[in-house]
Amino acid sequence: MPFVPVPEPAPQTETFTVVVNDVPVRELLFALARDAKLNVDVHPNIAGNVTLNAVDQTLTQILDRLARQVDLRYEVNQGTLVIGPDLPYYRAYKIDFVNMSRDTKKTVSVATQIQTGGQAGVSTGGGSSGGGAGNNNSTTSIESISNNRFWETLYYNVMAILGHEAQGGGGGEARLPSSTYVIPNAESGVLTVFATHRQHAEVQAFVDKVMASAQRQVLIEATIVEVILNDRYRAGIDWSRLASSAGFTLQQALLPGTELGGSQQFFLLNYADRQTDGGALDVSVKALSEFGDTQVLSSPKLMVLNNQTALLKVVNNEVYFTIDVETTSTQGVVNTTFDTTPHTVPVGFVMSVTPGIYENDSVMLNVRPTISRIDRFVNDPNPELARAEVTSPIPVIQTREIESLLKVVSGQIAVLG
Secondary structure, eight states: OOOOOOOOOOOOOOEEEEEEEEEEHHHHHHHHHHHTTOEEEEOTTOOOEEEEEEEEEEHHHHHHHHHTTSOEEEEEETTEEEEEEOOOEEEEEEOOOOSOEEEEEEEEEEEEEEEEOOSSOEEOSSOEEOSSSEEEEEEEEEEEEEEEEHHHHHHHHHHHHHHHHHHHOOSOOOOOOGGGTEEEETTTTEEEEEEOHHHHHHHHHHHHHHHHHHTOEEEEEOOEEEEEEOGGGTTOOOHHHHHTSTTEEEEOOOSTTOOTTSSOSSEEEEESOOSSTTHHHHHHHHHHGGGEEEEEEEOOEEEEETTOOEEEEEEEEEEEEEEEEEEEEETTEEEEEEEEEEEEEEEEEEEEEEEEEOTTSEEEEEEEEEEEEEEEEEEOOOHHHHHTTOOOEEEEEEEEEOOEEEEEETTOEEEOO
16 A cells, blocks of 8 residues: 655745835835846836835735835736735625624613601602602612624724724825725625725724624523522521532622622632533532522523623413403493403513623623512402402512623633522
8 A cells, every 4th residue: 555645845935135225115126026036017106215124034025014114005916016006996805794783771670669748858869758748769770781783883993994094094095985985785794895905904904803702602501599598597508618519619709899800799609620511500509409498490501692682581471350340320220341451471580691702711791680470469459349349369479680790701600699
């Protein structure tokens, strides 16, 4: 059986050493073409002097350095080096991103209202109470807004790059309406840009960074656990005991004023055995059983792109009815009519997650889990219903919700509760 021949080494690229000081660029281009044994065509508009110190560099490297001093563009076509002015031209960039704009708005609010009978009227930032039988209102609200308009933002960013470059650039740039410099086609994933070669290099570097960041994604595994504490731990879960379990280390910082980049403002569990798929979550859930009866309400897994909001909703739409009773009397005859209106209330588990994914394997998360259940029913106290001997049970919904912004490293477990 014949042996596979050893591959021949690639031919070495010829290098040149050029040391010039304030010489006409046309003379230097002719000298380079002669030494490289290439034909050369130089556009008559190429002018200017250059200063260069290049030691053992290829022809392409030297021409790139010259293009940064003089507005020129070059190409090698069938053994001929063609030099022309760096005039704008169209170039299409492939942008692999879905044609979609997403706006997410999340609001968490708590409001209380207490009937008061004071005489004085007082107004504060947190609430107000009026004279006589007034109200004491207290409201706390957190509103989170995330606008993801990829194509629109990319368009304006590239326009800004071209505008900044045009202020300091030179070389006879053609005048076009601003809308023709950047032409996005989101349906086909193509961005066409009208710019000089120097500007195209800036745009390409920007597009590469944007796509590398926009296409990062993270797998988030979450477990929602309800713990009914036993008599020994009525005061709550002792997280230090959980940290002493095999394989766990605990980080926590509850002091105010701690920087986010240092100690985290929440619990972090580090699990030593990261080789086991999902082992850290399973072990941590089992460790919680020491403090009482545990019940896993949900174990979602979400694959989310960078700065995109994922929503998981597992609910039952519970139905209840409200009844309006209207009683009329006509010539001694009493008529009672009932008007029934159905209502639905979602009961179950809802979680939204928005990740920011960074190059150092750290992830900043905006997490909002919500658990709701029917606690009990109360009857509608409408006296008309009582007179008609009709009961209308209305559900009382118990809601438990957390909204937090936290930063974790890949492999860590964040504990919220």
